[in-house]
Each structure stands twice: as C-alpha cells, then as structure tokens.
Amino acid sequence: MRFLIAALLSLVAVPVATADAQSRLHKNELFGYQLKAPKDWTQIPLKVDEDWLLAKWKSDKTYFWTEKNGGWTWEHQPELMVIGFVHRKPGEEEKEEKEKDLEDLDDEDVEDAIRKALGASPYKDYEDYLDRTYRGGGFYISDRKQKKIKGIEVTQIEVKVEKLTTTGPKRIITWIYHQEHADVAVQFEVLENAYSKLKSTINSSLKSFKVIPRSDLDLPSQQSAPTGWITISEMNRGTPAERKKKRIESENQHREKAIANLPDGWTHKDYGRVFVISHVDARYDKKVVAQVEALLDWCDENLHFIGPDEYVRAPIIRICKDRDEERSFSQGQSAGAFWSIGTSGIEITTHKDEDGMLGWETDYMNRRVFDLWFRERDAELFWALPTWLENGLREYVENLRLKGKKLDFRPDHWDKDDLREMVREGRAERPRDLMKMISSDFYGGSGGWDRNRQAGALVEFFLSGAASKSKRTKGALPNFIRDLKDVITEIEEEEEKKKDEPEKDDEPQTEEEEDALYKARQEEWKNRERRVLDEAFNRAFGGWSDKDWDAFEKVYFNSID
Amino acid sequence: MKRWFATAVLGLVLSGASAAQDDVLVLKDGRVFADLSMERTADGVTIHFENGDVAVPDRMILDALISGTSGFVPQTPEEKEKFEKGFVPYEGRWVTPKRRGEMIEKRIKEQRAQIEEMLAHREWMNKYEEESKNFNFQFTVPKHIFEGYRDAMEAYFTIFAKDWKVKRPRGQDKLNVCFYGSKREFHRTGGVGGGVIGYFRFVPPYDLNIYYDRLDPAETEDVMFHEANHYLQKLVDVDFKVPHFPGESLAEFYGASAWDPKKKKLTTGLIQEGRLTEIQNDIAGGEMIGLRELIVDRNYEHYTWGWSLVHFLMNHKKHEKSFQKFFIGLAKGKDVKREQFSFGLKTVRPEEIWNAFKKYHGLRSDEDVEKLEKEWHEYVQNQLKLISPRGLEKAAASAMRTGRDIRARRLFEEAIEAGSENPLTFHKYAGLLKEKGESSKAIENWKKAIELDPLSGSFYYALGRATKDDEEGERLKALGLEIDPEAASEWWWD
Known part of the structure; x- marks a missing residue:
C-alpha cells in the first residue's frame, strides 16, 4: 500500500509554479514536473485556501449536450486539473500523532484537528480524492491501466459520469504519474459526446508531462500547513x-x-x-x-x-x-x-x-x-440573531444598489407580488407575531419561504420604509438589536454563573425520569430562544399598546398592498 | 472527543502488513479475504493475521480456497482402521490419497474460477446484467446474494400490481434496477450524498438505485421495497408526480415487507419498527401530530407518522378502500384539482390533498376529523408494538442516541433475550456498558459480537480499547485494524 497525503502548499511563500502563456508550458519545481496545457485553454487561479490542486485550466471552447426527447441543452467547457499527493513517510512524526489526545491540545490545535476531520484530512489516493470532491454526478472507474512512460510508472484511469449529472454525461481521463516523493494526477474532464473530438488534444497534453529537477524547498506536509495561518x-x-x-x-x-x-x-x-x-x-x-x-x-x-x-x-x-x-x-x-x-x-x-x-x-x-x-x-x-431578523436583514441588504452616490433599496418585483397576494389573502403574519417567532415556528409548515419574504419586507419597512420616517418608529429596529445584545449578554452571564454552581445530582433513575429529562431537553433550546425574543421584544416595544401595533400594522400592510 | 486522528494514522500504518498467500475465503455475506495465510479446521477456517488468529465458522463461509491443506488425522477407531488400509475421507467417501488429491485439485480449480468471476464483477465497470420478467438488473453484489433480492422484487411487483390494479404501460421499458455491492459504490456511482440510502428516478428513463448492507440485509430489503414502491405508484399514472404525502408514507408501508426465500412468500404491511421508534421518541418528547398538520405542514414526518397513518388505514376494513380510492383519486379523480409540476408532470398541492383526503374518507365536519384522528392516535399508542429483536435493537439504538440510557439498556437486553443474533446489537450494548463503567460486562458483549462475526475489525478494536492489559489491548486494536483499516473510524468523535 502506498502512503499518500494531500499536498499542502499554504506555507510556501515563494513562487514554485510558473506558466508561460505563449508556450503553454506549466512548470512546478516543488513537485518536479512540467506539462503543456492545450492551445486556447485559459489558466484558472487557485483558491487562497487551496492545498492540493497544483494547476487548473479551462478550454475557451464550449461544447453542448442535449437531453433526449427534446430536453434541456447543457453547456460545458472542458477542464484540466493537476493534483498533487505527497507520499507520507511513516516515522516519528506519525508516532507522536498517534499519542496525541485532543484533551491535551490547545485551541489552535483543536481547530486544526477539527479542520482535518471536516474535509482537509489527507486523501488516501486519487480515487478517494474524486469520491470526496467530485460534484458533477455519479461516476465510476470505467478503465484502469498500469504503464511505464518515459521511465515513470503511470496509472491511466478513465472515469464515466452517467447518473444525476449536473451538465450532462462526462468522461474524465486521468494519468497519475508516480514519483518517489509524490504522485501527480493530471485530469481532463469533457462531455462524453465531445470526447472523440478532444481525444488527441488530451493525449498530447498528457504525454507532454516531464519530470524536471525539484527545488530545494521541502515538500509541504500535512502537519506544517495550518500553523501558518492566522486563525x-x-x-x-x-x-x-x-x-x-x-x-x-x-x-x-x-x-x-x-x-x-x-x-x-x-x-x-x-x-x-x-x-x-x-x-x-x-x-x-x-x-x-x-x-x-x-x-x-x-x-x-x-x-x-x-x-x-x-x-x-x-x-x-x-x-x-x-x-x-x-x-x-x-x-x-x-x-x-x-x-x-x-x-x-x-x-x-x-x-x-x-x-x-x-x-x-x-x-x-x-x-x-x-x-x-x-x-x-x-x-x-x-x-x-433571531431567524426573522437574520433573514430580514439579508433580504434587505441583497436589494441595495448604488444610485448616484447613495444606496437605494430596489425591491424584487416577484417578491413584491407574492407579498401583496399574501396580504390580500390574509396569509401574512402580523409583525408583532413574526418578531416573536422562534426558528422552528418560522420555518415550520410550508410557510418558511413566505415568512422569509415577510421578514425582508418588515426590515425594509423599518430601515427605509414609512417607519424610518416616523419619529416614534425611526430607531425601533436599531433599538431592538441593542436590546437583543443586552439580553443575550445577560443570559450568557447567568449561564456562566450557573456553571460555577455545584452540579446537582439529577441523573435519572427510572425510564420515566429519563423521558421527562429528554422532553425537557427537547424544549430547553426553544425556551431559551423564546426567552431572548420575548425579553428583547418587551424592552424595545414594551411601551406599545395593542392599539399602537394595530396602527403600525395597518400602515405596514398598506405599504405592501 | 478523544484520539480520533491518532487511530486514523495507525490504520494506515498497519493495513499493508499481510503476507502474500494464494488462500481465498469467501463469506456468505459477500466479503472476500485474500492474500492471507489460512488453515482449514474441523468447523471452519482459521485465518492467521499478523496480530492473531481468527477462527471463522462454517456457517459464515460460502467458499474457501486453501492451498497446502494439512493431511487427514484420524480421530475415531473406524477412521484409524480405514486410514491404516490406505484410505482417507473425502466428501463422505473413503478414497485413496491420490484420488483425494486429484478431486481436491479439480474442486480448487472450479472454485478458483468461480471466485475469480465474482471478484471480476465487484467494480461497476464489470457489473453483472440480468433481465427478469419485470426488471432489468445491473449489480455488483455476488450472484448468490442477488438472486434472493431478484425473486423478492418479482413477487413484490406481482402482489402490488394485483392489489392496486396497475401494469407497465405498453411500450415502456422494464425498470432499470442498479444494485451496488457497497455503500461507497452506491454514493459514488449513484451520484448522491452520504445521507441517501436509495433512490428512484421518477422521470424517464426510470432508474432505481440501492446498495447491499452486509450487516443489515433486512434494511437493504426495506429500502429496495420502499424505492420500488415509488415505481409502482408511478404506474398508477406515469404523468402524475405523487405528492410527498401519501407517496412516501405508502412506500414506507410497502417497504415493511418480508420475503421468505424458502416458501417463496411475500408478506406486506409489517411494522416499520425503526419508524415506530421515531414516533415513540416524538411522543416521549411531547409531540402528537394531528391529521391536517401531518398532511399539510409536515415533510419528514410523512415517513414516520405518515407511515403509521397508512398502516392504520390499510389495516381497517372500512378505511382501506377509502384510502386506496383517495390515492388513485389524487392522480385520476375528476374532483381533485391538479397543478403543473416540473418535467411536464402534474401534481396536487398540500391543501388540495387535505381536501381530497377528507372527501374520500367522508370527513364532513371537524368532529369527523377529530374522531378519525383519535382512532389513529389510539392505534399508534396501543396497537403498534415493537415485537422482533430487530425492532427492539432499533429502539435501543435510538434511545441511546437520544440519551435515554436506562431505556436503551432494557431494550438491548430484551433484544438479546428475544434471540438477537445481530453482532451489532452486542457491539452497541457493549459500548453503552463501557460508558457506564461496566467494563467486564462490556467485554463479555464484545466477545459475543466477535463470536457472531469474527471478521469485523471494529469489534476487536473496541474490545482492545476496553481491555485493561495494555499489551493485549494493543494487539486486539492492531488486529481490528488489520482486518479492517477503517475499524477505528467510529471512535473518532468519541
């Protein structure tokens, strides 16, 4: 078995890869290879937090695939990616890792450990990489060959993407060059119906792979990468x-x-x-x-x-x-x-x-x-943030556009029509109810999407609608947010104090007690959420009578209708 | 949270340690062990791993190809007598050692060919393809496993088609059924995420995708029947998209079917014990879902409470007919308002489903609704019971997940008393006992799990963690990882 880890490049500050646009020659001295990208393919930059992709290109030409029986036509531009897998050296470092226990780690190490578990942990090999990253549809290895090319061991893999594809059936052609220090996978992805046209282009690029002398820099290792970032x-x-x-x-x-x-x-x-x-x-x-x-x-x-x-x-x-x-x-x-x-x-x-x-x-x-x-x-x-406010603020800022030198609110007309219909049919929530809704109620039933729009409308009404012009309601939303912050801080302090109290021995002794505790726990988070909302609401709008709310809501609903 | 990445690293280090041998062991559940040193024993095969020997009983073995099998050692006086005359036993006969050698060689040759054929079909690129009366199958599970599922599917089709008066429209292709040999292959080739355990593609070309779970073949059958039911529902009207309720609820109802391969008999409408457990958890958490709420406002609960509603209705003389008429009526009834859905299909919105439900069940007033709801709730609370070891196991595991350890303990013990032979039950129960500080009892249960399935690496790994003797503990953990490099993964978030 080969021991592989994903290549991590984060710490390498000096350029290790170069590309010549004229000759299309891409060189990577750290991994010790060069490759010629096809003509008229554009190089794509890599993400800041990218660690194992070494290079990426996209064809300038678009290919098409049409579903049978008059279905959709999909577009796709062929892609080329180079992925590096550094060979793990079994040794002392691993032995130390084995003994590590999360309880002994500091915050940063814990972050690192969690990060690895969430998705940046080492890939076992190229197929494992595909399993974890490929999102273009269901795929299977349709061919696998072992060859020696220019003295290098090469695994040639062909993949077919057939089920639940995003933009039509595809073929992936990958040659994995096995070197002493690392494996380098060169991967092409094209629409299945375009493969025959692109076959020679793909083969010529794959065959252009050459080993070149490596730089003196150490290959990145899984252990060293995360410490370089500010967390x-x-x-x-x-x-x-x-x-x-x-x-x-x-x-x-x-x-x-x-x-x-x-x-x-x-x-x-x-x-x-x-x-x-x-x-x-x-x-x-x-x-x-x-x-x-x-x-x-x-x-x-x-x-x-x-x-x-x-x-x-x-x-x-x-x-x-x-x-x-x-x-x-x-x-x-x-x-x-x-x-x-x-x-x-x-x-x-x-x-x-x-x-x-x-x-x-x-x-x-x-x-x-x-x-x-x-x-x-x-x-x-x-x-x-309570669900209504989080969604409402996002809905609101999404629609802000620069007009001259100022931001202007431009409502989505479809949303506006739907809102109007909701108000006319009496399906719209009253603001005083919406503002006290906990998350499960907000998303409950089939009205979650509608409530989202209503939250946006309410925030807009407060921030740039009629409520922003009235003396009484002008600062209502900012005040609510301030009160919310105070309430959260107070509750957290209260919870912190409780942690210092000696723990009660309330371990259930019977199934009935256990059920009661389970039921209480199910409600615990909801009750906390309810308390935050009620207290913040009462502080911000405690002085409002039902009559005030009726008047507010009348103007609000009229502004929509 | 302890030691999660330490063990992952250990897994990589040890997994490449097996000796190169020609011996191959094929288990009935489809697993194949090769490149290991093996030995035949009186009641099975012993595999010599680097970290210890593992005895595999005959009941688990489908086929074994073992070179260098040791010679016959006579035990009884009769055997000694025959042996002295120059005979050795082979398959119930006494033959000369030369003849025995020839027969073994021939047998090994045949076995090798069969095993090689099976191994060659383990990847999707070399999948088997087989056409039955109503389906086109593609599969990577071993043939002997596939055959049972194929027969069950055919019987299932026949029963449903007769009960619901449906048939495949003329000119329409048989349903394509993809049956993957592993969960990983299902997710990879089926193109779905980790949480999905099966799916039916409801637009042409129709396509059903499921996988074989060797540790829970009954669950595999449930998923197969559930997904196949979506196809059968589709046959009511191929231009209609059956809404989430009653579609998923009815699929769950038929998902709880059991196929008896010996009697060739299919029983439908059994208790979905996993779903019942979820309902019982909801009730324990203070939730009792109403009829309208279920149909109009809920979604996930269509699998749980929805199943219980269908179970209630289908097991009631009067309601059964009304429910069937309601189901067909959604697609074909003149009095139901249908709307356009994607892919050129029509469907019905939740409010209209509720109206149709009331209409077909004769619920004219709120009192009628309340009465039916009450009957259903009583049925859920008093008639639906966990009866099989499997149901008890599921309920125990669920109680454990929701932190109700006293209940979990009782249910595990009841499952074991009821005759559970599921090694996972002992494994999970042992985990609970270990957490409660009852190490010796936990160890007993892990040993029992190993006895039931001596080739599950995670049982050895867990036993190693619980073993006080450090050296023995490390050996067991290493053995677990040698058998299965992923054996430690379930402890990552421990």
Missing part, C-alpha cells in the same frame, strides 16, 4: 488593538497568497476598503468596488452601534470572467476545508453578471459583504 480564534483574542493587529496580518496573508501565481490576464488592486482580483475590465471592477464600499459605509452608518471598536478586514473580491469560470474556480475542492482560518469569509468570489450591477450576482455579493462586516464587528450577536 479566527487568534483574531478574536485580546484587546481591540491586538485584534486589529491580527486581522491586518490575516488580511495581508490572504492577499499575498491570492496574488501568488496569478495566471495571465488577471489583475489585482488594493482599493483601500476592498481588495480586488479580477479577470474582467477595470470599469466593471470599479463598479463592484463602488457597490461594496457603499454597502460597507451603509453598515458603518446604520449599524454603527454593533462592535464599534472592531476592525473589519477588507474583503477580497475575486471577479471571474463569467459563471463558468467561477464554477471552474470552485471545482475540485472539498467543502468545509479551512473553515477555521476564516478564508471563506474574507474572499468573495463572483463573476461579471450579464445583467450588470442590477443582477442576482450583486444580491449574493451584498449578502456576503454584509455577513463579513457583521461577523467581524460582533460574531456573538451575528450567530444569535
């Missing part, structure tokens, strides 16, 4: 000044990694509050930057009371040429990897939307920027 827990420790210092370090770390080995045609620019890596024209970059900056300003201005002393890392906005390029960029990475270092929050990947800044891509980007801003200002409050 979320490090960024949240200490005083605000210390936290700011760590966040700036983290920001720089991600930027450096993001621009290392950026393929031809990609640019990067620091705009101050936003860092952009782009494969589109500068004009579009600027539009995106203006939108993101305006949203961050809006958050600073309207939610200034949330974590006012906290530094918010500038998001890295990666703008791909189109949707396909964005999909290729995300391809091949296991979900959940590196969650603990916070990369998924700081880097936001998008693409040039055919509908410009009015399209859904801006909705998505707004939401991600908002989430980042809120989490960095007060993660505790962010995770404790």
Whole structure:
C-alpha cells in the first residue's frame, strides 16, 4: 500500500509554479514536473485556501449536450486539473500523532484537528480524492491501466459520469504519474459526446508531462500547513488593538497568497476598503468596488452601534470572467476545508453578471459583504440573531444598489407580488407575531419561504420604509438589536454563573425520569430562544399598546398592498 | 472527543502488513479475504493475521480456497482402521490419497474460477446484467446474494400490481434496477450524498438505485421495497408526480415487507419498527401530530407518522378502500384539482390533498376529523408494538442516541433475550456498558459480537480499547485494524 497525503502548499511563500502563456508550458519545481496545457485553454487561479490542486485550466471552447426527447441543452467547457499527493513517510512524526489526545491540545490545535476531520484530512489516493470532491454526478472507474512512460510508472484511469449529472454525461481521463516523493494526477474532464473530438488534444497534453529537477524547498506536509495561518480564534483574542493587529496580518496573508501565481490576464488592486482580483475590465471592477464600499459605509452608518471598536478586514473580491469560470474556480475542492482560518469569509468570489450591477450576482455579493462586516464587528450577536431578523436583514441588504452616490433599496418585483397576494389573502403574519417567532415556528409548515419574504419586507419597512420616517418608529429596529445584545449578554452571564454552581445530582433513575429529562431537553433550546425574543421584544416595544401595533400594522400592510 | 486522528494514522500504518498467500475465503455475506495465510479446521477456517488468529465458522463461509491443506488425522477407531488400509475421507467417501488429491485439485480449480468471476464483477465497470420478467438488473453484489433480492422484487411487483390494479404501460421499458455491492459504490456511482440510502428516478428513463448492507440485509430489503414502491405508484399514472404525502408514507408501508426465500412468500404491511421508534421518541418528547398538520405542514414526518397513518388505514376494513380510492383519486379523480409540476408532470398541492383526503374518507365536519384522528392516535399508542429483536435493537439504538440510557439498556437486553443474533446489537450494548463503567460486562458483549462475526475489525478494536492489559489491548486494536483499516473510524468523535 502506498502512503499518500494531500499536498499542502499554504506555507510556501515563494513562487514554485510558473506558466508561460505563449508556450503553454506549466512548470512546478516543488513537485518536479512540467506539462503543456492545450492551445486556447485559459489558466484558472487557485483558491487562497487551496492545498492540493497544483494547476487548473479551462478550454475557451464550449461544447453542448442535449437531453433526449427534446430536453434541456447543457453547456460545458472542458477542464484540466493537476493534483498533487505527497507520499507520507511513516516515522516519528506519525508516532507522536498517534499519542496525541485532543484533551491535551490547545485551541489552535483543536481547530486544526477539527479542520482535518471536516474535509482537509489527507486523501488516501486519487480515487478517494474524486469520491470526496467530485460534484458533477455519479461516476465510476470505467478503465484502469498500469504503464511505464518515459521511465515513470503511470496509472491511466478513465472515469464515466452517467447518473444525476449536473451538465450532462462526462468522461474524465486521468494519468497519475508516480514519483518517489509524490504522485501527480493530471485530469481532463469533457462531455462524453465531445470526447472523440478532444481525444488527441488530451493525449498530447498528457504525454507532454516531464519530470524536471525539484527545488530545494521541502515538500509541504500535512502537519506544517495550518500553523501558518492566522486563525479566527487568534483574531478574536485580546484587546481591540491586538485584534486589529491580527486581522491586518490575516488580511495581508490572504492577499499575498491570492496574488501568488496569478495566471495571465488577471489583475489585482488594493482599493483601500476592498481588495480586488479580477479577470474582467477595470470599469466593471470599479463598479463592484463602488457597490461594496457603499454597502460597507451603509453598515458603518446604520449599524454603527454593533462592535464599534472592531476592525473589519477588507474583503477580497475575486471577479471571474463569467459563471463558468467561477464554477471552474470552485471545482475540485472539498467543502468545509479551512473553515477555521476564516478564508471563506474574507474572499468573495463572483463573476461579471450579464445583467450588470442590477443582477442576482450583486444580491449574493451584498449578502456576503454584509455577513463579513457583521461577523467581524460582533460574531456573538451575528450567530444569535433571531431567524426573522437574520433573514430580514439579508433580504434587505441583497436589494441595495448604488444610485448616484447613495444606496437605494430596489425591491424584487416577484417578491413584491407574492407579498401583496399574501396580504390580500390574509396569509401574512402580523409583525408583532413574526418578531416573536422562534426558528422552528418560522420555518415550520410550508410557510418558511413566505415568512422569509415577510421578514425582508418588515426590515425594509423599518430601515427605509414609512417607519424610518416616523419619529416614534425611526430607531425601533436599531433599538431592538441593542436590546437583543443586552439580553443575550445577560443570559450568557447567568449561564456562566450557573456553571460555577455545584452540579446537582439529577441523573435519572427510572425510564420515566429519563423521558421527562429528554422532553425537557427537547424544549430547553426553544425556551431559551423564546426567552431572548420575548425579553428583547418587551424592552424595545414594551411601551406599545395593542392599539399602537394595530396602527403600525395597518400602515405596514398598506405599504405592501 | 478523544484520539480520533491518532487511530486514523495507525490504520494506515498497519493495513499493508499481510503476507502474500494464494488462500481465498469467501463469506456468505459477500466479503472476500485474500492474500492471507489460512488453515482449514474441523468447523471452519482459521485465518492467521499478523496480530492473531481468527477462527471463522462454517456457517459464515460460502467458499474457501486453501492451498497446502494439512493431511487427514484420524480421530475415531473406524477412521484409524480405514486410514491404516490406505484410505482417507473425502466428501463422505473413503478414497485413496491420490484420488483425494486429484478431486481436491479439480474442486480448487472450479472454485478458483468461480471466485475469480465474482471478484471480476465487484467494480461497476464489470457489473453483472440480468433481465427478469419485470426488471432489468445491473449489480455488483455476488450472484448468490442477488438472486434472493431478484425473486423478492418479482413477487413484490406481482402482489402490488394485483392489489392496486396497475401494469407497465405498453411500450415502456422494464425498470432499470442498479444494485451496488457497497455503500461507497452506491454514493459514488449513484451520484448522491452520504445521507441517501436509495433512490428512484421518477422521470424517464426510470432508474432505481440501492446498495447491499452486509450487516443489515433486512434494511437493504426495506429500502429496495420502499424505492420500488415509488415505481409502482408511478404506474398508477406515469404523468402524475405523487405528492410527498401519501407517496412516501405508502412506500414506507410497502417497504415493511418480508420475503421468505424458502416458501417463496411475500408478506406486506409489517411494522416499520425503526419508524415506530421515531414516533415513540416524538411522543416521549411531547409531540402528537394531528391529521391536517401531518398532511399539510409536515415533510419528514410523512415517513414516520405518515407511515403509521397508512398502516392504520390499510389495516381497517372500512378505511382501506377509502384510502386506496383517495390515492388513485389524487392522480385520476375528476374532483381533485391538479397543478403543473416540473418535467411536464402534474401534481396536487398540500391543501388540495387535505381536501381530497377528507372527501374520500367522508370527513364532513371537524368532529369527523377529530374522531378519525383519535382512532389513529389510539392505534399508534396501543396497537403498534415493537415485537422482533430487530425492532427492539432499533429502539435501543435510538434511545441511546437520544440519551435515554436506562431505556436503551432494557431494550438491548430484551433484544438479546428475544434471540438477537445481530453482532451489532452486542457491539452497541457493549459500548453503552463501557460508558457506564461496566467494563467486564462490556467485554463479555464484545466477545459475543466477535463470536457472531469474527471478521469485523471494529469489534476487536473496541474490545482492545476496553481491555485493561495494555499489551493485549494493543494487539486486539492492531488486529481490528488489520482486518479492517477503517475499524477505528467510529471512535473518532468519541
């Protein structure tokens, strides 16, 4: 059996891979190989937190597949990926690992351990890699051959993707070059009906693989990689000044990694509050930057009371040429990897939307920027937001668009029509009920999606609708959020104190007692959620009578209808 | 949370340690052990692992190919007499050693060919394909396992088609059934995520995908019947998408069927004991779901409470007919409002299903609804019982998952008393006992689990963890990992 681990490149600060656009020659001195990509294929950058993909390309040409009996026609651009697997050396390091016990680890090690368990743990081999990362449909190995090519042992694998495919049946052709230090897998993925046309292109690229002298740098190892990153827990420790210092370090770390080995045609620019890596024209970059900056300003201005002393890392906005390029960029990475270092929050990947800044891509980007801003200002409050408010705020910010120099709320017309229908049919929740709904009630039954829209409408009504203009209701939502924070803090302090109390011996002795405890536990979290909502609601709206609510709701429902 | 990655590393180190031998052992459950040193014994085969010997009883063995089998050693006076005359026994006859050698060689040759054929079909690229009266099968499970499931599917089709008066439309292909040899292959080739245990593709070309679980073949059968039922429901009207309720609930009802391969008899509508356990957990947690709520507002509960409702209705003289008419009526009834669904299919929205349910069951007032609901709830609480060891095992495992250890303990003991021969029951019970500090009792149960299935690595690994003698404990853990490199994985989050 071969002992393999996924190649981790995170710590390598100097460029180890180069690509010559003219000759299409890609060289990787760390792994000691070179390869020629096919002509007219575009190189795709790798994710900041990418560790085992060594290079990626996408064909400029699109191929099509049409379902039988007049079904959909799907588009697909063939892809080429190189994946590295460093051979594990059984030895002392492993022996030490064996003895490790999570109880003895500090926070960072625990994060590392959890990270590995969640998805970045070593792949056993190429097939294991496919099992864990391939999302294009059900696949099986349709052929497997062992050969010796130019003195190197090569495993040639053919994969067929046939069931529940995302964009039609496909074929994957992979040659795994086995070297002493590592295996390097070169993988092509094409539509099944395009394979015969692309066969010679694929073979010629696969055969171009050559071993070259390796650099003196050590191959990355599973153990060394995570310690190089600033973790979320490090960024949240200490005083605000210390936290700011760590966040700036983290920001720089991600930027450096993001621009290392950026393929031809990609640019990067620091705009101050936003860092952009782009494969589109500068004009579009600027539009995106203006939108993101305006949203961050809006958050600073309207939610200034949330974590006012906290530094918010500038998001890295990666703008791909189109949707396909964005999909290729995300391809091949296991979900959940590196969650603990916070990369998924700081880097936001998008693409040039055919509908410009009015399209859904801006909705998505707004939401991600908002989430980042809120989490960095007060993660505790962010995770404790009641469902209606969390969804309502997201729905609201999604629809903010830059108009001149100001953000303007542009409601989704479909949502608006649905809301109108809900109000007319009497299906809409009263705001005073919606605001006190715990998560299971909010999503309960078949009305979860409708309540989501209503939450968005209510937040909009508070922040830019009629309620934002009335003296009485102007600050109602910010006040509710402030009260919510106070209530959460008080409850947590209370819970903390309880932890210090000697534990009661309430271990059940009978099945009946056990059932009662089970029932109580089932209700425990719901009751806590209910308490947070009720107390925050009473503090913010305690002075409101039923008559006040009736009047508020009348204006609110009228604003929708 | 302890030691989870330590053990993972250990697994990699030890798994490559077996000696190269020609011996092959094929178990009835489809597992194959090769490249290990083996020896025939009076009642089975002993495998010599690096970390200890494992005796595999005859009852588990389908086939064994063992070279260098030791010579015959006479035990009784009769055997000694024959042996002195130059005879040795072979398959109930006394033959010369030369003849015995020839016969063994011939037999080994045949066995090798059979085993090689079976091994060659373990990957999907070399799958078997077989057509039966109503299905096209593709499979990677060994043939002897497949045959039972094939016969069960055919019987199932016949019974359902007769009871519900459905048939395959003329010109339509037989249903394609993909039966994978392992969970991993099912997820990989079927293209579905970890939580899925089977699926039916409800748009042409129809496709049913399931896998064989060697530790729970009864569950494999349940899933097969459940998914196949979606196909049979489809035959009521191929242009109709049966809504989640009653579709999933009826599939669960028919999922609880049992095939007796000896009597060639299929029994339908048994108790879905796993689902009943979930219902009992809900009731213990204070939840009692109403009729309207189930049909209109719930989704997952269509598998649990929905199944119990169908079970109640189908076992009631008066309600059975009404329910069947309601089910057919959703697809064909003139008085039901259907709407357009994706893929050119029609379906019915929850509110309309509720209206149809009331109409077909003659529920004209709230009182009528309340009365039926009360009858159903009483049926759930008083008529549906866990009766088989399997049901008790499922309930015990579920009680353990929900932190009700006293209940779990009672149910495990009841399952064992009721004659459970499921090694996992002993394994899980041992885990509970260990947690409660009852190590010696836990060890007894792990030993029993090993006795029932001596080739499950995780049992040795667990026993090793519980064994006080460090050296013996390490040996057992290493043996567990040698048998199954993944043996430690269930402890990762311990």
